[in-house]
Amino acid sequence: MVDMKDLVSLCKRRGIIFQSSEVYGGVGSVWDYGPVGVELKNNVKRAWWKANVYSRSDMVGLDASILMHPKTWEASGHVASFADLLVDCKKCKKRFREDKLKGKKCPECGGGLTDSRRFNLMFKTAIGSVEGQSTTIHLRPETAQGIFLNFPNVLNASRKKLPFGIAQTGKAFRNEITTGNFTFRCREFEQMEIEYFVRPEEDQKWYDYWVNERFNWYINLGIDKKNLKLRPHEKDELAHYAKSCHDIEYNFPFGWSELEGIANRTDFDLKQHALISGKELVYFDEETKKNIVPYVIEPSGGVDRAVLAFLIDSYNVEKVKSQKRTVLKLHKDLAPIKAAVFPLLRNRPEIVEMAQKIVKDLAGDRYVVYDDTASIGRLYRRQDEIGTPYCITVDVQSLDDKKVTVRDRDSMEQDRISADKLESALIEKLKEA
Ligand code: GAP
Numbered sequence: 250m251v252d253m254k255d256l257v258s259l260c261k262r263r264g265i266i267f268q269s270s271e272v273y274g275g276v277g278s279v280w281d282y283g284p285v286g287v288e289l290k291n292n293v294k295r296a297w298w299k300a301n302v303y304s305r306s307d308m309v310g311l312d313a314s315i316l317m318h319p320k321t322w323e324a325s326g327h328v329a330s331f332a333d334l335l336v337d338c339k340k341c342k343k344r345f346r347e348d349k350l351k352g353k354k355c356p357e358c359g360g361g362l363t364d365s366r367r368f369n370l371m372f373k374t375a376i377g378s379v380e381g382q383s384t385t386i387h388l389r390p391e392t393a394q395g396i397f398l399n400f401p402n403v404l405n406a407s408r409k410k411l412p413f414g415i416a417q418t419g420k421a422f423r424n425e426i427t428t429g430n431f432t433f434r435c436r437e438f439e440q441m442e443i444e445y446f447v448r449p450e451e452d453q454k455w456y457d458y459w460v461n462e463r464f465n466w467y468i469n470l471g472i473d474k475k476n477l478k479l480r481p482h483e484k485d486e487l488a489h490y491a492k493s494c495h496d497i498e499y500n501f502p503f504g505w506s507e508l509e510g511i512a513n514r515t516d517f518d519l520k521q522h523a524l525i526s527g528k529e530l531v532y533f534d535e536e537t538k539k540n541i542v543p544y545v546i547e548p549s550g551g552v553d554r555a556v557l558a559f560l561i562d563s564y565n566v567e568k569v570k571s572q573k574r575t576v577l578k579l580h581k582d583l584a585p586i587k588a589a590v591f592p593l594l595r596n597r598p599e600i601v602e603m604a605q606k607i608v609k610d611l612a613g614d615r616y617v618v619y620d621d622t623a624s625i626g627r628l629y630r631r632q633d634e635i636g637t638p639y640c641i642t643v644d645v646q647s648l649d650d651k652k653v654t655v656r657d658r659d660s661m662e663q664d665r666i667s668a669d670k671l672e673s674a675l676i677e678k679l680k681e682a
Contacts, residue, residue: 251564253502257431259575263635265289265560265585266432278428278436280553285635288585288616290439293555294418296582297441300466301416308414308443309407313395315420316376319386321394324525325518327371330489331390333426334365346427370423372436388422393547395419396444397518400530411532411543412455414445418552430503432553439552444514446532446543452492452513455546460495460511463548467497467508467555471580472562476500477508490517497550499558508558509550516542559583563636569661577636578659581679586637587615588675591628593644595621603668604643607653611672615679633658639678641671 260266264283268275282290302310322328334347340360347365355362371390377383389395396403396415403415418441425434432438447455460479468474482494494512498505519530519542531540563579581587588611592604604619611617620628625642632640642654652665655674666674 250500250502251561253431256560256564259564259634260286260560263631265635276436278425278434280432280435285585286556289559289579289583290552290556292583292585293552293559294439294441296470297418297466297550297555298416300469301414301443305414307409307412308416309403309409311396311399311403311415311417312419313392313399313417315389315422316374316386317389317394317398319384320525321398321522322371322387322390324521325394325397326489326521327387327390328369331371332367332369335368335426336362336365338362344426349427368424368426370425372422372424389420390423391421391549392417392419392440392442393444393549394518396442397522397530397545400444400446400519401528404532411534412445412447412451414443416441416443418442430501432557433501433503433506435553438554440549441552441555442549443547445546445548447546448541449516449544452515452544452546456493456511456513459546459548460497463509463511463550464497467499467558470559470583471578472499472558476558476562478505480505488512490514499554499561501558501561508554509548511546511548514545514547516544518545519543574630574633576633576658579636581638581681584636584638585616586618586632586635587679588617588639588641589628589632589637590617590619590641590643591625592621593625593642597645599648600643600645603647604641607641607643607668607671611675615675629656639675 265286267281269279269281270276302308336347337344338355338360341358343357371387375383376386421440422437478498480496480498491512492515496507497509499508523530532543534541563577565576567574590604590608592600608617608619638658640656647653651668655664655666
């Protein structure tokens with residue numbers, strides 16, 4: 250398995266992930282996605298949206314705001330319960346989560362610890378333009394509440410019948426104390442969440458369905474099954490809103506850890522918001538002519554954690570003719586760049602021109618790049634390191650036979666393909682498993 254140090258270094262070198270505000274010394278547990286990373290991240294979200302919205306008739310999308318009415322977080326229980334118990338070391342002044350400590354001494358310097366204090370994880374900010382009259386609001390710590398508050402709007406607009414779901418991806422913020430492990434636990438991150446509304450008596454059936462569905466999503470996108478497992482929550486670790494929860498865990502280099510949680514949130518959130526807002530948040534059942542408050546099954550995953558797991562799982566180091574080759578064997582749907590085009594000789598204008606025309610023809614619907622900044626061997630290695638499935642080389646012979654060499658990332662086999670059939674060949678190849 251990849252050493253995290255090697256992965257972090259590859260991510261920086263190849264423009265996948267950078268430390269936020271690095272020129273000022275960085276901000277802890279906040280990360281920026283570079284030119285290659287933004288493509289990977291967008292592809293992960295696109296694959297999730299395709300599987301959960303476009304491929305289903307029982308799901309619709311939403312893009313709710315990060316800033317929400319302050320009462321939202323009172324009703325949801327986050328003001329009262331979304332907190333960690335923290336202790337401080339009296340000697341070195343470092344702060345720790347009490348539940349992560351093994352003994353009663355500071356794990357860093359052995360000093361004595363203070364009594365624990367509650368520390369809410371939500372970031373606060375102020376809304377309003379008049380100083381002194383602004384109101385404190387929170388940056389959302391989960392995207393889910395935007396879905397619950399929009400339940401009546403979406404229901405009216407979409408006329409969906411139970412069971413149906415609302416899907417959303419977006420930023421969430423948590424002032425995490427235990428950080429580290431690269432992008433695993435960030436203070437600013439993205440979630441992919443579904444709130445799936447069901448008849449209360451059908452909750453278990455849909456809970457089991459979603460656990461299975463979400464587990465298979467990762468496998469279908471190339472994660473090795475032996476690196477994934479399901480872990481049911483113990484009663485005492487369930488979130489305040491959950492009746493049951495399964496984590497999908499991934500075998501990260503730092504141990505098995507949560508990739509996604511699937512929770513049965515019951516009717517907790519809709520009832521709480523109805524209670525605090527005084528508005529009805531119900532579904533009118535045409536059969537019984539009665540209002541019901543649906544139960545909610547919530548598959549909630551992190552985009553950044555999924556990206557990290559896909560990077561780790563696809564990372565391979567191979568020996569090719571006694572040389573080391575690092576290659577990301579990413580699923581083709583996730584690959585940031587679908588093809589890279591090189592001129593074998595960059596001092597031959599006809600070859601450069603032909604290569605650039607190929608890029609122009611192939612690009613647009615997919616990300617295709619041109620590169621002539623190194624020798625062919627180095628250009629191949631560079632693209633292997635970011636998981637580009639195909640490299641296309643234009644050589645002297647191409648000028649005569651109008652064919653180019655297409656090299657496969659995984660097998661490293663090469664095909665000669667007519668330049669005018671390249672787009673259809675690439676489309677077919679990108680569909681192959
Ligand atoms: N709405 C339910 C909810 O937010 P959660 O288990 O707290 O549940 C869901 O978060 C997912 O969001 C996690 O499984 C993880 O993938 C991601 N996530 C949570 N906190 C995170 C953090 N600090 N950094 C990166 N991802 C995080």
